[in-house]
């Protein structure tokens with residue numbers, strides 16, 4: 001959803017395909033460093049201490065460049081979500097100061113932003129986000145499953161998809177690119193090797 005919105009903002013024609021009948025639940029607590037909600041609450045997090053703690057927790061079996069990308073850019077994403085999806089619907093993010101540390105093995109950092117209206121309960125924003133996509137012109141196609149990526153050389157130029165309701169396959173040409181956000185694809189060796197799900 002975020003990738004589709006970002007591509008649309010940059011002027012692309014965007015088709016979002018989702019194999020399920022709806023977008024389902026969107027998660028609530030979202031982590032960041034230095035979001036506007038965190039600034040309002042005076043929440044301060046040392047980025048380098050956080051990266052070091054996360055890397056140490058993983059016994060340094062991780063790519064710290066990814067962690068640094070996240071600490072440096074997560075606030076922008078959370079702020080976008082607050083400004084474009086929550087605020088127009090009377091909600092906002094609340095900085096959660098309780099890092100919920102349950103073990104002495106690692107240090108907790110108060111990175112969580114919780115969507116709220118009354119600062120006490122969570123609010124669900126999935127429907128608001130779907131409405132935003134529709135209003136900005138993202139073509140949302142449900143019950144549509146990615147079946148196969150189309151490649152020219154090493155470049156992905158489109159996809160074969162299946163309309164599950166009609167039991168029909170069709171091709172989408174995507175000259176500007178295909179973003180795969182199917183959850184956990186990096187563990188799907190077949191997809192990575194052959195471009196096939």
Ligand SMILES: Cc1cc2nc3c(=O)[nH]c(=O)nc-3n(C[C@H](O)[C@H](O)[C@H](O)COP(=O)(O)OP(=O)(O)OC[C@H]3O[C@@H](n4cnc5c(N)ncnc54)[C@H](O)[C@@H]3O)c2cc1C
Pocket residue numbers: 017018019020023027028029030031144145146147181182183184197
């Ligand atoms: C119960 C629970 C609570 C959680 N709470 C939080 C929380 O509060 N905060 C937090 O930050 N994280 C939370 N998480 C983790 C978070 O939900 C995931 O890390 C996140 O959703 C992963 O995002 P994603 O976009 O990579 O994948 P997903 O959210 O899994 O999205 C992938 C989408 O791709 C679709 N898809 C898959 N294959 C295909 C295909 N072939 N064709 C078309 N569509 C396809 C799926 O139907 C799905 O809608 C929670 C997870 C669970 C299970």
